[in-house]
Each structure stands twice: as C-alpha cells, then as structure tokens.
Amino acid sequence: MPPSLVTIERHIIEQQKEYPQATGEFSALLYDIAFAAKLIAREVNKAGLVDILGFTGEENVQGEQVAKLDEFANDIIFKALDHTGRLCCMASEEVKDIIPIPEQFKCGKYVLLYDPLDGSSNIDANVSIGTIFSIHRKISSGERGTLEDCLQPGYKQVAAGYVIYGSSTMLVYTAGNGVFGFTLDPSVGEFLLSHDHIQIPKKGSIYSVNEGNYFKWDENVRRYIDYVKTPDKASGRPYKSRYIGSLVADFHRNLLYGGIFLYPADKSNPNGKLRLLYEANPLAFIVEQAGGYASDGRQRILDIVPTELHQRTPLFIGSYDDVKQVEAFIQGQVE
Numbered sequence: 001m002p003p004s005l006v007t008i009e010r011h012i013i014e015q016q017k018e019y020p021q022a023t024g025e026f027s028a029l030l031y032d033i034a035f036a037a038k039l040i041a042r043e044v045n046k047a048g049l050v051d052i053l054g055f056t057g058e059e060n061v062q063g064e065q066v067a068k069l070d071e072f073a074n075d076i077i078f079k080a081l082d083h084t085g086r087l088c089c090m091a092s093e094e095v096k097d098i099i100p101i102p103e104q105f106k107c108g109k110y111v112l113l114y115d116p117l118d119g120s121s122n123i124d125a126n127v128s129i130g131t132i133f134s135i136h137r138k139i140s141s142g143e144r145g146t147l148e149d150c151l152q153p154g155y156k157q158v159a160a161g162y163v164i165y166g167s168s169t170m171l172v173y174t175a176g177n178g179v180f181g182f183t184l185d186p187s188v189g190e191f192l193l194s195h196d197h198i199q200i201p202k203k204g205s206i207y208s209v210n211e212g213n214y215f216k217w218d219e220n221v222r223r224y225i226d227y228v229k230t231p232d233k234a235s236g237r238p239y240k241s242r243y244i245g246s247l248v249a250d251f252h253r254n255l256l257y258g259g260i261f262l263y264p265a266d267k268s269n270p271n272g273k274l275r276l277l278y279e280a281n282p283l284a285f286i287v288e289q290a291g292g293y294a295s296d297g298r299q300r301i302l303d304i305v306p307t308e309l310h311q312r313t314p315l316f317i318g319s320y321d322d323v324k325q326v327e328a329f330i331q332g333q334v335e
C-alpha cells in the first residue's frame with residue numbers, strides 16, 4: 001500500500017501488531033484523538049470566517065486571556081474522549097485541576113494530558129498553532145483517575161503527539177516505536193501517512209529563541225547564543241535564526257530540518273515559561289524517538305519527576321549535538 005494511502009487508523013492497527021500484548025483500547029484512544037483533531041482543524045481553518053476569533057474575555061488557570069478557539073478546542077477534546085471508557089482522567093492547560101471522567105461513564109486505563117491549542121495568542125494573525133498531547137497508563141489503585149496518575153515522569157509516557165494547524169493540518173505521534181507524521185486530506189477527512197519514521201538531523205543549523213529576553217537570561221545562556229551567532233565555517237556557524245513564537249510550529253520545523261529550540265529560565269520566568277506535563281514531556285518523547293534530545297539545561301526532560309500539574313520547566317530541545325552543547329555551556333563546561 002503506498003504511504004499516501006495509509007490512514008492513521010490503518011497505521012495504528014499495523015503498529016499494534018508490533019505489540020502482541022497491546023489491546024485495541026490504545027489504538028482506539030489514538031483514533032479518538034485524531035477525530036478530535038479533525039473537528040478542531042475544521043474550526044481553525046475557518047476561524048477567520050466565523051465569530052470564533054478573538055477572546056472570550058475570561059482568563060484561564062494560567063492567567064492568560066482565553067481565546068474562543070482555545071475554549072472550543074478544550075471542549076472538543078474533552079467531549080470526544082470523556083465517554084469512551086479508555087481514560088481514567090484528563091488534565092488540560094486550560095483547567096486548574098485534573099478533569100475527572102463524568103460519573104455516568106466507565107473509566108479506562110489511560111491518562112490524557114493536553115494543551116488544546118498552543119500558541120493561541122497567534123490565532124488572529126493566522127500563524128500556525130497546535131494541539132499537544134501526552135498519554136500515560138493509570139497507576140493509582142482506585143477506579144477513577146487521580147492527580148498521582150497525572151504526575152508521572154515523561155519516560156513513562158505510552159504515547160505522545162501534536163497536531164499542527166498550518167498550511168496543512170498534520171498529526172505527528174510516537175508510541176515508542178518511531179515517529180510518524182500524517183497529513184489531513186480534507187477532501188476525504190482522513191489523516192494519511194506522509195512522514196514515515198521521522199529522524200531529526202544529529203546536528204542542525206537553526207536556533208529558535210525569543211532574543212527579546214537576552215538580557216534576562218543567565219550569562220551562560222547568553223554565551224551560547226553569542227556562540228551560535230559567531231561566524232565559523234568549520235562548525236557551520238552562524239546558525240540561522242527562526243522564531244515563530246508558536247511552540248508546535250517551531251518544534252515541527254526543527255524536527256524536520258534539524259536545529260534547537262530554546263526557552264530558558266529568565267528573570268521573569270525563573271522556572272521557564274513552558275509546561276512540563278503537556279508541552280515539554282510529549283515533545284521530548286517525540287524528539288528522543290526521532291534521535292534528538294531534550295533537557296532543562298541540567299537534566300533530561302523525561303527524567304524530571306513532576307510535583308505540580310502546571311509546573312513549568314526551562315526547555316532546550318532538538319538535534320542531539322546542539323542540545324548537548326547548550327547543556328555544556330549552561331553547566332560551565334565551555335570556556
């Protein structure tokens with residue numbers, strides 16, 4: 001079957017054969033997420049035409065203005081998955097506490113953590129935005145999910161993925177057996193395999209960071225940015241600067257082309273800005289499966305043991321050699 005005709009459903013079933021112990025439940029969960037992504041894509045792609053742009057006037061748990069599409073995406077994911085019997089609980093960037101499965105529905109053995117629409121501040125400017133998701137197994141003893149089920153380190157993830165709503169809508173996921181990209185064919189409403197076994201170049205030539213924060217960073221981070229900007233043909237410098245300001249879009253470009261994305265801690269964000277559970281962890285799982293690496297500057301992102309649902313982390317993610325190099329700068333190993 002040519003890749004262009006491999007739907008995500010077919011791919012998930014074929015992947016399931018790799019894991020004889022895998023139940024259809026996990027495959028169905030990924031299918032449910034793909035279904036929610038199609039519904040969100042439909043609204044995102046016509047957002048400019050209907051009254052769904054702009055802000056609701058409310059604030060989310062992050063104290064950020066909630067864009068109408070944010071709220072819509074959050075609701076879509078919840079309603080597409082709350083009754084399926086595959087989840088024991090959920091957690092969303094938009095919701096302060098864990099989201100229980102309604103009493104009337106059966107609970108399942110998986111946990112879904114998600115950022116329904118990352119980069120939403122870019123919505124009105126028609127810049128690519130994305131959904132990010134992370135799946136863990138339930139570990140608590142009771143029938144219904146608890147905070148304990150959500151606060152698991154990233155290396156325990158069963159699967160992770162993102163949807164990027166851009167010039168085309170793509171769903172990229174890993175279940176621990178490689179990274180696969182599917183492009184939505186709106187004419188048939190199917191995600192079709194378009195990127196088989198994505199691998200990120202071991203070293204890139206793109207750095208992606210908000211340099212407006214330069215004077216708020218630690219001195220070693222500033223030295224790294226100065227280093228990548230210093231011309232040196234032998235080491236492929238200066239790197240190209242690319243920053244969209246939408247994590248999924250910046251990550252996706254680097255995943256395909258190589259490079260490093262940085263959101264360091266700074267004086268305004270002493271623990272970094274990005275969220276561990278539903279932003280850094282899923283992207284770290286994906287990038288490691290693609291041969292890259294993700295760090296908070298001192299340790300592997302996937303080894304961090306979470307203590308809070310919405311905790312932040314500094315994030316350095318992308319090509320293996322580049323992330324290892326910025327770690328060496330941060331740890332003072334480079335003069």
Ligand code: P6P
Pocket residue numbers: 118119120121210245246247248273
């Ligand atoms: P800054 C978007 O608001 C977001 O959460 C990520 O998608 C993006 O990478 C980051 O914040 C951009 O932050 O401070 O550069 O605007």
